[in-house]
Amino acid sequence: MKRVDLIVIGAGPSGLSAAIEAAKTGMSVLVFDENARPGGQLFKQIHKFFGSKEHKAKIRGFVIGQQLLKEAEDAGVQVSLESTVIGIYPEREVVVRKYVETPAADGTDPQEPSSRHEAVFHYKADAILVATGASENMVMFDGWTLPGVMGAGAAQTLMNLHGVRPGKRVLMLGSGNVGLVVSFQLLQAGCQVAALVDAAPKIGGYGVHAAKVARCGVPFYLSHTIKKVEGTNHVTGVTIAEVDSHFQFIPGTEKHFDVDTVCVAVGLSPMSQLLKMAGCEMDNSGKGGGQIPVVDAAGQTSVPGIFAAGDVAGIEEASSAMIEGRMAGIRIAEYLGYETKEAGEAEFSKEEASLEGLRQGMFAPQNRGMKIEKTEEGIPISTNLLKHGFVADDEIGRFPGVTHKAGIHPVMECTQNIPCNPCQDACAKHCIHIGLNITALPAVEEGSTCIGCGMCVASCSGQAIFLVNEHTKEGCAEVTLPYEFLPLPKAGDEGFGMSRSGKPVCRAKVVKVRTSKAFDHTALLTIEVPEDMAMKARFYRSRLECTGGDSVIAQSRIKGAEVSQNGATGDRPCESKAAAESEKREEGAAI
Amino acid sequence: MRTDRSKDLGPCLPMEGDDRIVCRCEEVTQGEIRQAVHDGMFTMTEIRRYLRCGMGLCQGQTCSRLVSGIVARELGIRPGELRPASSRAPMRPLEMSIWANECQAPDGAAETKKGGAGDEKC
Ligand SMILES: Cc1cc2nc3c(=O)[nH]c(=O)nc-3n(C[C@H](O)[C@H](O)[C@H](O)COP(=O)(O)OP(=O)(O)OC[C@H]3O[C@@H](n4cnc5c(N)ncnc54)[C@H](O)[C@@H]3O)c2cc1C
Ligand code: SF4
Ligand code: SF4
Numbered sequence: 001m002k003r004v005d006l007i008v009i010g011a012g013p014s015g016l017s018a019a020i021e022a023a024k025t026g027m028s029v030l031v032f033d034e035n036a037r038p039g040g041q042l043f044k045q046i047h048k049f050f051g052s053k054e055h056k057a058k059i060r061g062f063v064i065g066q067q068l069l070k071e072a073e074d075a076g077v078q079v080s081l082e083s084t085v086i087g088i089y090p091e092r093e094v095v096v097r098k099y100v101e102t103p104a105a106d107g108t109d110p111q112e113p114s115s116r117h118e119a120v121f122h123y124k125a126d127a128i129l130v131a132t133g134a135s136e137n138m139v140m141f142d143g144w145t146l147p148g149v150m151g152a153g154a155a156q157t158l159m160n161l162h163g164v165r166p167g168k169r170v171l172m173l174g175s176g177n178v179g180l181v182v183s184f185q186l187l188q189a190g191c192q193v194a195a196l197v198d199a200a201p202k203i204g205g206y207g208v209h210a211a212k213v214a215r216c217g218v219p220f221y222l223s224h225t226i227k228k229v230e231g232t233n234h235v236t237g238v239t240i241a242e243v244d245s246h247f248q249f250i251p252g253t254e255k256h257f258d259v260d261t262v263c264v265a266v267g268l269s270p271m272s273q274l275l276k277m278a279g280c281e282m283d284n285s286g287k288g289g290g291q292i293p294v295v296d297a298a299g300q301t302s303v304p305g306i307f308a309a310g311d312v313a314g315i316e317e318a319s320s321a322m323i324e325g326r327m328a329g330i331r332i333a334e335y336l337g338y339e340t341k342e343a344g345e346a347e348f349s350k351e352e353a354s355l356e357g358l359r360q361g362m363f364a365p366q367n368r369g370m371k372i373e374k375t376e377e378g379i380p381i382s383t384n385l386l387k388h389g390f391v392a393d394d395e396i397g398r399f400p401g402v403t404h405k406a407g408i409h410p411v412m413e414c415t416q417n418i419p420c421n422p423c424q425d426a427c428a429k430h431c432i433h434i435g436l437n438i439t440a441l442p443a444v445e446e447g448s449t450c451i452g453c454g455m456c457v458a459s460c461s462g463q464a465i466f467l468v469n470e471h472t473k474e475g476c477a478e479v480t481l482p483y484e485f486l487p488l489p490k491a492g493d494e495g496f497g498m499s500r501s502g503k504p505v506c507r508a509k510v511v512k513v514r515t516s517k518a519f520d521h522t523a524l525l526t527i528e529v530p531e532d533m534a535m536k537a538r539f540y541r542s543r544l545e546c547t548g549g550d551s552v553i554a555q556s557r558i559k560g561a562e563v564s565q566n567g568a569t570g571d572r573p574c575e576s577k578a579a580a581e582s583e584k585r586e587e588g589a590a591i
Numbered sequence: 592m593r594t595d596r597s598k599d600l601g602p603c604l605p606m607e608g609d610d611r612i613v614c615r616c617e618e619v620t621q622g623e624i625r626q627a628v629h630d631g632m633f634t635m636t637e638i639r640r641y642l643r644c645g646m647g648l649c650q651g652q653t654c655s656r657l658v659s660g661i662v663a664r665e666l667g668i669r670p671g672e673l674r675p676a677s678s679r680a681p682m683r684p685l686e687m688s689i690w691a692n693e694c695q696a697p698d699g700a701a702e703t704k705k706g707g708a709g710d711e712k713c
Contacts, residue, residue: 034683087681276675276678
């Protein structure tokens, strides 16, 4: 039986981070993962992460995954893939199902170089870390077993790992961060998102994620849930209906959508069965998202030598999973005598502080289920954001990131206290202030001068920063916005400026498209709009997207677009005449 | 946690969604699960043995939460109060031919990246 110092089960962010810390102290570490690629959930996360520098903020999830793999390799961690752990037995014996490669007998037959078959192997370790992550929850409704109904994570795997579009037109159930992020990625992959639905009365995920989806024109239906999915062999449609405060359907509120895919993002359950099998004391109260092991701050379970970290010990996120992994790795090295108590404690408390930093703000675990009416700064929160996914025109002005000024200046439409601060670090001109408390709202620094470099726009994980020049020439303004769709518009293209709710509000002309390595795949689009639209236009759609093809916008917003097209006269989008028209149009679009 | 067997659940009245499949691997419906509770199956282990739900290909990964929700509702308790079914190897479905093929990983053998096994002997 092969023996190592530490066996890690699961090569996700927590497992890899723990393995790296342990291997750095000289321990022999073996990581098993059942997938063909390591990285766990990280390799599906194509968006930029929140947090601050120490949490790898503004870096895309899959890049963090690549960094972890490189670090693991450098530290001498062995990663065994396509290796499923099927049981943990007494005395820390781990049983693994994996492949055996049989080399070709003598290499004479080039057609059959080698063969593989699967077998069961036994390993033993002085410590085991279970970092198996979580699985997606499901809800039942008529038709939930039809092909086309899938977990949002499954849709993400199809798109981002396999390059397969899950469907053409999708309805998303669940407005937590997973539902919001995957909805945006579906749009990026070229799918239409017909609606985002949640039975809760308010959006569960970050407002900045919701706003990204809303300005693409996706309608939000809160206090609604799926009544029935239609189809015989696969999904052909879905009916949703409103629910009352007891989650009972309200008759007569049904709405139907023609879709071929329904994604479900209603939470995750820890995959903690291995820990239970190993005899660890479990907590079934449901506070960690399901059955979780009882652990101390370092992830030590009730069974000496068996540790747990990441989603399996309570659903959180990749950023916290990495820290938890590192903390477990440090403590395991101490436990097996590879690290002195003093050195270990110093590192441990640093990580603990970093984890504490992430668990702050409106979405912190201790605030779950609480009714928050004001920000930490005492500003009333945007209620429209929680209901419809975007901050209303009459709410946006009260947040410290939104100011008026002559010349180009940043506008941070970031209105909730979330642990995030890359915008502050991005600006070399110190225009953006968050301070030491990373959950504070970004504010415009008084007396600072913006040079329009765009670094803040590109580094905002929530795509919530815009550069605005409220007056460039007679009747004209310019708005620079983050853009992550292909094909990229070109300078000179004409289309429409879209409101925060995804409705066309004015004609817009693309004056500049900037891409740069420093922007990390976020393009910066500068559009020229009528002056009075400077604080309203927050997205751009080409004319074709608005009127032709089968794009989302064409389907759902065609009416508004027609108004805009017919209403606009003259060539220039920002002529004062057009500006006056646009005001009228906006009234029309708002109905 | 002791299971209170004296509880009177009353008759098992038909409910909306009773013909809906809950455990898709073993094709067990909501109605069957509810009936099983009324037949006296008050724990997840009993339900599993009685109906086989959660014993199919996915080993309850998809349905165990749904099943415990139904059982708890029928018993008038919170799902957290139900003791989850025991966890046993194999954690993932495994063909008997592989289960029976036990190998020795020699001490000190280096793991290769793709699919593991380097010089394991079988
Ligand atoms: C759609 C979506 C979007 C998200 N977006 C963000 C985000 O923006 N920011 C953020 O911080 N977090 C985000 N998260 C959360 C984040 O991905 C997870 O919290 C994080 O990946 C948890 O890490 P982990 O190491 O605990 O588990 P995982 O990443 O799930 O890794 C566990 C690994 O263990 C393997 N495994 C499980 N059982 C076995 C077994 N028996 N044998 C062998 N291998 C096994 C699994 O296959 C997997 O590879 C998102 C999650 C989802 C689903
Ligand atoms: S555009 Fe450049 S100078 Fe202006 S606020 Fe953003 S980072 Fe600072
Ligand atoms: S504005 Fe700043 S704090 Fe808000 S999401 Fe963007 S980067 Fe984070």
